Amino acid sequence: MGDATLWFGRRLPVPGPATQPGKPALVAHHQQWRCQRCQQVVPPGDELPEHVPYCRQCLNLGRLTAHTKLYTITEPNRFSRVVDGGLTWQGHLSDHQQRAAQELLQRVRHQESQLLWAVTGAGKTEIVYPALAWALAQGWRVAWASPRVDVCLELAPRLARDFAAIPQAVLYGGQPVPYAYRQLTICTTHQLLRFEHAFDLVIVDEVDAFPLAMNPLLLGAIDRAQKPQGCRLLLTATPDRQLQRLVAHHQLAVTYLPLRYHGYLLPPLTVQLAWRWREQLTRGKLPAALMRRVRRYHHQQQCFLLFVPHVADLAPVVQVLRRLGLTDGTTVHAQDPDRQAKVQRMRDGDLTYLVTTTILERGVTFPNVMVLILGGDDPVFSTAALVQIAGRVGRHRDHPRGDVVSYCQSQTLTVRRAQRMIVQLNRRGRQLGGRP
Numbered sequence: 001m002g003d004a005t006l007w008f009g010r011r012l013p014v015p016g017p018a019t020q021p022g023k024p025a026l027v028a029h030h031q032q033w034r035c036q037r038c039q040q041v042v043p044p045g046d047e048l049p050e051h052v053p054y055c056r057q058c059l060n061l062g063r064l065t066a067h068t069k070l071y072t073i074t075e076p077n078r079f080s081r082v083v084d085g086g087l088t089w090q091g092h093l094s095d096h097q098q099r100a101a102q103e104l105l106q107r108v109r110h111q112e113s114q115l116l117w118a119v120t121g122a123g124k125t126e127i128v129y130p131a132l133a134w135a136l137a138q139g140w141r142v143a144w145a146s147p148r149v150d151v152c153l154e155l156a157p158r159l160a161r162d163f164a165a166i167p168q169a170v171l172y173g174g175q176p177v178p179y180a181y182r183q184l185t186i187c188t189t190h191q192l193l194r195f196e197h198a199f200d201l202v203i204v205d206e207v208d209a210f211p212l213a214m215n216p217l218l219l220g221a222i223d224r225a226q227k228p229q230g231c232r233l234l235l236t237a238t239p240d241r242q243l244q245r246l247v248a249h250h251q252l253a254v255t256y257l258p259l260r261y262h263g264y265l266l267p268p269l270t271v272q273l274a275w276r277w278r279e280q281l282t283r284g285k286l287p288a289a290l291m292r293r294v295r296r297y298h299h300q301q302q303c304f305l306l307f308v309p310h311v312a313d314l315a316p317v318v319q320v321l322r323r324l325g326l327t328d329g330t331t332v333h334a335q336d337p338d339r340q341a342k343v344q345r346m347r348d349g350d351l352t353y354l355v356t357t358t359i360l361e362r363g364v365t366f367p368n369v370m371v372l373i374l375g376g377d378d379p380v381f382s383t384a385a386l387v388q389i390a391g392r393v394g395r396h397r398d399h400p401r402g403d404v405v406s407y408c409q410s411q412t413l414t415v416r417r418a419q420r421m422i423v424q425l426n427r428r429g430r431q432l433g434g435r436p
């Protein structure tokens, strides 16, 4: 079966005839078939022409049918030990970061699963480094997984630079490089479906992000990819209610980092009522308070992001702004082929504003930006999304403050929860000496 390392800690279809070793990929279960890769039930009718059932739910990882076998070799941790876990990072942690990093390290040493709840802009990646270096020095196999491919793509070059002595693999759908057996794997959570009891430590970055939250297929993938005696480290700025409940009931250990790396508190989320803004928009108008504010920003040459609920809102909103004389801005959304270029032009100062959907809610950093949300009470903005959006403001130590204003038709529970989360994090931050 070729290179044995390809099977270490993985669960892959066996090529060739059914006499090959391995276990059936689809197993009968209460008169239904269950897929052994993604653990989902195959609905009746998902069949090939010869009445051979197949799994549609993990089809994008390659088709598994009732004739397929899956094969695995128990993870042997065949890695050479590296001094200091291969950590070549030369940076410096602040006192608050150092305290959090030590907490994470102690729990990893005891193979205890845990959550790092660090506000946006806390520098959570570097806080994980001491624990990661320790794990790698033990010869552990580690996965750093995220539901979002852009998080993986941003992370991979940093880890390649900061753990230069550690062989690394990057896995995501449609990637150009073939799989290789490496001590550190950076991947989308979806790619974990191909692993079985491979990792001594699974780090899950942005654990609350779509599509992982509440997704049994992907949550199951993390369980299976982790060794039974292994542990996991969840990273988030905005844990969902389920995670918060686990923490509140002491079922999950938590480290808080309520201060940003520069020591300032999060900017509060202000709500302004904007009655029937959508009807106004159809008449070519924006809420008066919003128009006053953007005119002021324009006058001060202040950059800003204006979030809107839907792609269809982008064009009418930017038209109103341009009529007001704000011509140096544009729109951006998930399917926009020029998305990266527009974000870069905003960073370079060629643009002073972007009208955007939630696509820019996380993962992007502008040094000095204000944030406005039109229709913040729309269901498209979850509590986590609102807190993440607010977190775009004040990320640079030279511009640690700024405005976050949501224009809402009504004060919804979701908006109030977002305000409350920021207030509670800032209360913790103040106790650590955070500056408002």
Ligand SMILES: [Zn+2]
Pocket (backbone or CB within 6 Å): 035, 036, 037, 038, 039, 040, 055, 056, 057, 058, 059, 064
């Ligand atoms: Zn499946």
